[in-house]
Amino acid sequence: MLQLPHQPLPVAAVPPQRAPVREDEDGPWHAEAVCRRDEAGLFFAPSKEPTAARLAREEAAKRVCAxxxxxxxxxxxxxxxxxxxxxxxxxxAAERRVVLARRRRREVELRKTAAAERIAQAG
Ligand code: SF4
Structure with missing residues (x-):
């Protein structure tokens, strides 16, 4: 598991299932992460965050990412x-789910196309 780039995380924002990070598992790109010190707590939602606040926080985080x-x-x-x-x-997280769903659909289509080409070549 790689070390998280967003550090330190506000205690309320740390997802409960996220494992503690270890220095020796740090990935090479983490060292350059702009959000290594996320004092503003932009990258993870505090508990019971209202929708408008979440949208504003996410947009602010995206501006940092940009x-x-x-x-x-x-x-x-x-x-x-x-x-x-x-x-x-x-x-x-919602946008990543959309990207992953698109990738899965594209992989299925590529496999179907490859299978159809193999059948056409064999026949
Ligand atoms: S892209 Fe965004 S979340 Fe990723 S390391 Fe950079 S600032 Fe952090």
Whole structure:
């Protein structure tokens, strides 16, 4: 497991199932993460956050991500893990679910196309 880039996290914002981080598991891109010290608590929702506050916080986090030099690596990390909470790589958890669903559909279509081509070549 890689170390989280958003540090330190506000206690109320730490998802309960997230394991403690370890220095020796730090990924190379984490060192350049703009959000390593997230004093504003932008990247994870506090408990019982109203919708308007969540949307404003997420937009603020995305603005931070937009100027982060490791946004692509961070986004892929969050998609591959997958990370179920927080803003990672400029995407909210809901946006990452959409991206993952699109990727799954695309993989299915590619497999279908490849299978159809194999059948056509064999016949
Ligand atoms: S892209 Fe955003 S969430 Fe990812 S490391 Fe950079 S600032 Fe943090």
């Amino acid at each position: 100027r982060c030099p490791v946004m692509v690596d961070c986004r892929e990390h969050a998609l591959l893990q997958p990370e179920p909470y927080g803003v990672w790589g400029g995407l909210t």
